Amino acid sequence: MPRAFVSRRVHFNAAHRLHNPDKSDEWNAKTYGKCNSANWHGHNYVLEVIVAGTPDPETGYIIDLGLLKRIVEERIIEKCDHANLNLDVNFLNGILTSTENLAIAFWSELEDSIPEGELYSVKLWETERNMVEYRGE
Amino acid sequence: MPRAFVSRRVHFNAAHRLHNPDKSDEWNAKTYGKCNSANWHGHNYVLEVIVAGTPDPETGYIIDLGLLKRIVEERIIEKCDHANLNLDVNFLNGILTSTENLAIAFWSELEDSIPEGELYSVKLWETERNMVEYRGE
Amino acid sequence: MPRAFVSRRVHFNAAHRLHNPDKSDEWNAKTYGKCNSANWHGHNYVLEVIVAGTPDPETGYIIDLGLLKRIVEERIIEKCDHANLNLDVNFLNGILTSTENLAIAFWSELEDSIPEGELYSVKLWETERNMVEYRGE
Amino acid sequence: MPRAFVSRRVHFNAAHRLHNPDKSDEWNAKTYGKCNSANWHGHNYVLEVIVAGTPDPETGYIIDLGLLKRIVEERIIEKCDHANLNLDVNFLNGILTSTENLAIAFWSELEDSIPEGELYSVKLWETERNMVEYRGE
Amino acid sequence: MPRAFVSRRVHFNAAHRLHNPDKSDEWNAKTYGKCNSANWHGHNYVLEVIVAGTPDPETGYIIDLGLLKRIVEERIIEKCDHANLNLDVNFLNGILTSTENLAIAFWSELEDSIPEGELYSVKLWETERNMVEYRGE
Amino acid sequence: MPRAFVSRRVHFNAAHRLHNPDKSDEWNAKTYGKCNSANWHGHNYVLEVIVAGTPDPETGYIIDLGLLKRIVEERIIEKCDHANLNLDVNFLNGILTSTENLAIAFWSELEDSIPEGELYSVKLWETERNMVEYRGE
Numbered sequence: 001m002p003r004a005f006v007s008r009r010v011h012f013n014a015a016h017r018l019h020n021p022d023k024s025d026e027w028n029a030k031t032y033g034k035c036n037s038a039n040w041h042g043h044n045y046v047l048e049v050i051v052a053g054t055p056d057p058e059t060g061y062i063i064d065l066g067l068l069k070r071i072v073e074e075r076i077i078e079k080c081d082h083a084n085l086n087l088d089v090n091f092l093n094g095i096l097t098s099t100e101n102l103a104i105a106f107w108s109e110l111e112d113s114i115p116e117g118e119l120y121s122v123k124l125w126e127t128e129r130n131m132v133e134y135r136g137e
Numbered sequence: 138m139p140r141a142f143v144s145r146r147v148h149f150n151a152a153h154r155l156h157n158p159d160k161s162d163e164w165n166a167k168t169y170g171k172c173n174s175a176n177w178h179g180h181n182y183v184l185e186v187i188v189a190g191t192p193d194p195e196t197g198y199i200i201d202l203g204l205l206k207r208i209v210e211e212r213i214i215e216k217c218d219h220a221n222l223n224l225d226v227n228f229l230n231g232i233l234t235s236t237e238n239l240a241i242a243f244w245s246e247l248e249d250s251i252p253e254g255e256l257y258s259v260k261l262w263e264t265e266r267n268m269v270e271y272r273g274e
Numbered sequence: 275m276p277r278a279f280v281s282r283r284v285h286f287n288a289a290h291r292l293h294n295p296d297k298s299d300e301w302n303a304k305t306y307g308k309c310n311s312a313n314w315h316g317h318n319y320v321l322e323v324i325v326a327g328t329p330d331p332e333t334g335y336i337i338d339l340g341l342l343k344r345i346v347e348e349r350i351i352e353k354c355d356h357a358n359l360n361l362d363v364n365f366l367n368g369i370l371t372s373t374e375n376l377a378i379a380f381w382s383e384l385e386d387s388i389p390e391g392e393l394y395s396v397k398l399w400e401t402e403r404n405m406v407e408y409r410g411e
Numbered sequence: 412m413p414r415a416f417v418s419r420r421v422h423f424n425a426a427h428r429l430h431n432p433d434k435s436d437e438w439n440a441k442t443y444g445k446c447n448s449a450n451w452h453g454h455n456y457v458l459e460v461i462v463a464g465t466p467d468p469e470t471g472y473i474i475d476l477g478l479l480k481r482i483v484e485e486r487i488i489e490k491c492d493h494a495n496l497n498l499d500v501n502f503l504n505g506i507l508t509s510t511e512n513l514a515i516a517f518w519s520e521l522e523d524s525i526p527e528g529e530l531y532s533v534k535l536w537e538t539e540r541n542m543v544e545y546r547g548e
Numbered sequence: 549m550p551r552a553f554v555s556r557r558v559h560f561n562a563a564h565r566l567h568n569p570d571k572s573d574e575w576n577a578k579t580y581g582k583c584n585s586a587n588w589h590g591h592n593y594v595l596e597v598i599v600a601g602t603p604d605p606e607t608g609y610i611i612d613l614g615l616l617k618r619i620v621e622e623r624i625i626e627k628c629d630h631a632n633l634n635l636d637v638n639f640l641n642g643i644l645t646s647t648e649n650l651a652i653a654f655w656s657e658l659e660d661s662i663p664e665g666e667l668y669s670v671k672l673w674e675t676e677r678n679m680v681e682y683r684g685e
Numbered sequence: 686m687p688r689a690f691v692s693r694r695v696h697f698n699a700a701h702r703l704h705n706p707d708k709s710d711e712w713n714a715k716t717y718g719k720c721n722s723a724n725w726h727g728h729n730y731v732l733e734v735i736v737a738g739t740p741d742p743e744t745g746y747i748i749d750l751g752l753l754k755r756i757v758e759e760r761i762i763e764k765c766d767h768a769n770l771n772l773d774v775n776f777l778n779g780i781l782t783s784t785e786n787l788a789i790a791f792w793s794e795l796e797d798s799i800p801e802g803e804l805y806s807v808k809l810w811e812t813e814r815n816m817v818e819y820r821g822e
Contacts (some may be wrong), residue, residue, distance in 0.1 A: 002271065003274045004270060004271040004272075004274075005272075006237060007267075007268045010266070015451040015452050018742070027540035031744055031749075034492065035144070039495035040426040040451050041424050041426050041453055041492075041495070042424060042454055043454070043455050044538055055237040055238060058157060060234070060235030062269075064168075066170065082446060087450045088450050098744070100691060100747055127424065128455075129693060129694040129695070130694075130750050131692045135686065135689075136687075139819065139821075139822065140822045141788060141818060141819040141820075142786070143785060143815075143816070143817050144817070149315060150315050152313065152314040171355065171356035174358075175314065176314075176362055177314050178287050178316055178357060178358070179290075179317055181317050181402075192785040192786060195708070197703070197785055198783055199817075201717065216316075221311075224313045264285070276548065278544060278546075279546075280510070280541075282539040282540075294606060294607070297606070305612075319454030327487065329509065329511040330435070331540070334429070334507035336511055361456075370608035372609055374610055375608045376607065377602060378603070402557070403556060404554075404555070406552055406554050406610075407550040407553040408550065409552075410550075414685045415652060415680055415682040416681040416682075416683075417679070417680050419678060469568060470568070470579055470644070471649045472646055473680075475579075476678050491551070564727075583767060585767045587700065587773055589699055589700050589727055589769070590699060590727005591728070607785065628721060629719065630719035630722045631726060632722075632726070635724045636724055676729075678821070
């Protein structure tokens with residue numbers, strides 16, 4: 001039975017700020033530079049979710065990408081889109097909103113929600129040039 | 138000897154329809170939604186073919202990408218471009234034209250045709266947001 | 275009062291075929307080449323709709339892009355997406371589905387539907403490399 | 412003497428919120444939807460600045476694009492990048508931060524700063540799908 | 549009769565150098581910076597050619613984009629692709645290879661070669677961020 | 686401790702030529718075609734550098750992408766940008782400048798320079814359609 005990978009890209013626009021509240025303002029300014037800017041900044045995030053599995057002989061699908069899109073929208077996009085990632089998202093409470101930590105948190109939200117196949121990778125672009133991938137390792 | 142991966146992207150435009158002839162019209166409509174639309178729809182498919190191998194010390198190439206392009210064009214593009222994937226392509230006869238099944242079928246067409254290096258991956262984008270990868274597993 | 279241009283991009287996937295029924299098969303094959311292929315082919319069309327006007331002092335909008343998106347979806351996308359442009363779309367009846375003619379037909383569908391500002395341009399990409407713009411001239 | 416157009420694209424990441432302080436919360440929520448979200452959201456803005464003019468016979472340039480980039484960075488990017496457009500940018504004080512108003516404000520900042528050729532157009536993408544152009548009309 | 553615009557994008561890869569032989573080395577180094585680098589540098593140029601006209605009622609075409617592509621390839625691409633723009637291209641002899649001058653020279657090569665419709669615009673991207681448009685003015 | 690991958694994209698514009706000096710002109714012309722063109726050609730190269738590691742609990746970073754960018758600029762971009770890869774770059778001396786060999790050479794330049802995490806992959810695009818990945822195997 002062949003094993004393949006199916007991926008879906010979604011988008012959301014959010015505000016955030018890199019700031020570690022356990023550290024001094026000096027440490028934060030030095031560590032994060034303008035990403036520590038007090039009044040927030042934001043991004044057009046691109047999220048790619050990759051599911052591994054075997055195509056169902058009856059449907060030809062590993063997982064219906066319409067269903068995968070709805071799962072990602074329900075668990076991630078509705079909570080993060082047009083939101084402040086530091087203030088507004090329950091599952092990010094207490095998490096430093098680096099792209100690394102966001103990708104890992106999105107994996108945790110999605111891992112047990114994929115009804116067919118299994119979650120293989122989460123890729124998150126903060127900008128066209130900066131990306132993090134997490135594969136649950 | 139270093140092992141690297143070389144990839145080439147090609148494009149084709151084709152019509153298709155998701156429809157399982159062993160199932161009822163109701164099942165097909167419910168399973169595939171508008172992808173089951175009776176008079177076909179279509180896509181600008183993007184196909185990326187990745188070959189793994191060691192660069193030849195004389196040429197610097199794993200495989201000449203011009204040669205790889207010609208192989209992909211001869212075995213895939215000439216048959217699929219401006220065609221109906223359900224009706225016009227011999228090597229897709231009897232195959233449900235989901236992106237998963239197309240990527241696996243393209244792998245089979247290419248697997249024994251790569252004269253240098255070895256086929257590592259086939260990636261197929263149906264849209265900018267939907268992609269399948271198959272690595273022959 | 276400053277006059278600016280606001281644009282919204284949308285996507286749809288459709289099948290079509292270039293074929294003039296008043297001409298012979300030979301003429302069609304010679305004129306359109308593989309675009310005349312009998313069993314259809316298709317594209318991921320990209321449609322950009324541009325509205326000119328003055329931003330409303332109260333809202334800052336020429337037109338709410340959410341509203342513009344809904345108008346384009348209602349008048350164009352719901353009819354054309356996952357459809358056969360030659361067979362399934364009422365407002366394209368009897369029209370040769372060249373990108374030129376599609377852009378002009380989309381303008382006609384939209385021209386009287388823009389409640390704020392005025393329609394300035396319709397751009398339609400058949401592929402990343404082929405585009406038509408129509409400005410109602 | 413031929414007249415041509417030279418353009419340079421730059422990027423910045425910023426937070427903002429659509430909110431008219433002269434109106435009720437109900438009006439703002441109804442007018443702007445999630446773009447009115449209280450704790451801000453943000454975007455990877457793309458700004459394209461287009462200068463019209465005649466190439467200098469000695470340099471071949473309408474304007475040195477390195478110089479144009481430095482002007483745009485000094486007047487726009489240094490003030491807007493990783494900032495909150497509603498709170499942190501002097502030249503946007505009291506301006507509703509719709510893409511329309513931002514493009515017009517950027518034009519005003521740049522209009523008298525172009526030492527060769529003349530400013531022809533400012534294009535501002537809020538997302539890949541939403542764009543405003545202002546030509547000083 | 550409606551007038552629309554049809555455009556075709558093509559690509560070529562070339563070496564060049566900005567250098568005015570009538571000026572001193574110091575002037576060239578100061579004016580062009582690293583673009584004056586002695587041993588050349590290069591780009592993946594993107595060229596978009598836009599033709600204005602009325603769609604032919606029999607074909608639906610302003611101009612067959614396959615024909616337009618062949619004209620651009622014959623007059624521009626075959627001469628410029630994998631070439632040195634300063635040394636290898638007859639129609640660029642004695643021309644400073646700024647993007648401005650290249651776009652104007654490409655217009656001259658194409659202007660009288662368009663058999664249907666009329667040349668409206670030539671756009672040339674040196675990089676994703678730097679572009680020149682020339683409309684024959 | 687979760688292990689993720691962080692990647693940064695950078696760009697450079699360079700001239701090169703495929704030519705093996707130990708072989709005859711006929712061999713070179715036959716092997717490389719127009720890539721062997723005597724007066725060089727060039728590309729807008731895109732380089733993606735991927736680092737694997739565990740996010741630091743204090744910073745949320747595997748590696749600060751600003752630091753990674755500076756390392757890649759110092760070790761690769763400053764030497765290769767607006768240069769001739771065959772003539773101007775010390776660490777490429779005697780290397781056939783195929784994309785394969787460039788990616789492997791860039792890996793060698795970067796491998797011991799990554800202060801946090803470890804180098805996982807180097808991807809190099811010569812054009813949008815041609816790419817090589819090297820993972821140090």
